[in-house]
Amino acid sequence: MFQKILVAIDHSDSSRRVFETALTLAKSLSAQLMLVHVLTPVEKGYPERATWADISNFDTQLQQELMERYSQQWQTFEQQTLQRLQWLVNEAEDAGVTTDWTQRFGTPGSVLCQVAKTWGADLIVLGRRGHRGLTEMLLGSVSNYVLHHAPCSVIVVQHLPVADASTLDQAATVS
C-alpha cells in the first residue's frame, strides 16, 4: 500500500517528530524514504540580504562586498542544512531503511507536490506549524496546500502543544 514515503524536513522543533513518525512507519511497512528539504526565505536561519540601497547604489566596492558576504552566508546555510539532512539520512539507513534525499529551492508546498509526483511517492508525511487565522493567511499553510494538491495520501503530524508557545512567538515576531 505505502511503499514510497516522502518526508518533508524543515529542521524546526516539530521536524524531529515528523522524521521519527515517518521512520517508524517505513520500518513497519518496509517502505523506502525520501527526505526533502526546501530552502525558502521564510525559514528560520535563512540569511537575510543586506540592502543599504542608498549607500550601495553609489559605492560599487561596498555593493560587491555585501554581495559576496551574502553569497557566503547563503552557502554556509545551504551546507548546514545539507549536513543536517545527511545526518537524518544516515540515521534512517542505520535503522535499515532505504533512504534517498533532496534539497530544493522554492515554495515548500508546490516543491513537495512536484517531488512527490516525479518520485512517485504514495504517502507524504509532514508537520504542521500550527499557524491559524491571520498568521495562516499571511504565512500560508504548507500542510493545507499539500493536502489540496498532493497526488497521493498525506499524513499531517500535529506539533506538540509545548512547541505551541514558541511557534506563536515566532509568528508574532514575523508579523
Place this chain on the structure above:
Amino acid sequence: MFTKILVALDQSDQSQGVFTAALELAKSTGAQLMLLHVLSFDEQNQPMLPTFCPPYFPIYTEELAKYYQAEWERITTSGLNYLNTLAQTARAAGVAAECQQVMGDPSRAICAQAREWSADLIVIGRRGHSGLSEWLLGSVSNYVLHHAPCAVLTVQGVTTSAMDSSTPDTAALKSS
C-alpha cells in the same frame, strides 16, 4: 508510534480505500482500530423531511413523520451493518476493531471522537471538492486537519488524476 487509529467512514466509494489504508497501517504497526460512521444531514442519500408546501400552510401528517422516522432507522441500520462488516474483515486480519456511530456534523464529530478515545491517528478520505464547491460544501478533511488533536492521514480519492493536471498550473502561478 500509532497505536489507536480512528477511521472515518461514510459509505461512499472512497470509504473502501480509506478502510484498506487504515487496515494496512494497523496490521503493520499493531494498532487497534475504531471505525466511525457519522450520521449527518450532509451525507448523500440522507432522508429529507417530506413536507408539501401549498401557499397557506405546510401539510405535515403522521404518515409522513412515520415515513421519515423509518427512513432514518434504515440509514442507521445500514450504517451499522456496514461498520460491522468492515470490523469483521479487520478482525479476520488479526486487528482489534470496534465500531461507533454518532450523529452530528462530521468534522466536529470526528475530532470529538478522536479526543474522547484519545486516538493518535485519524484516517479520513477526501471528497475532492475544490474551489467553489469546497467553499460551499465545506471540506471535512480540511476542518479535521486544523482541529484534530493528533496526526491525520488523508487518503486521496479517485479524483487524483484531475488534481494531478491542475497542480503544475498552480505551481506556475505561485512562482510567477
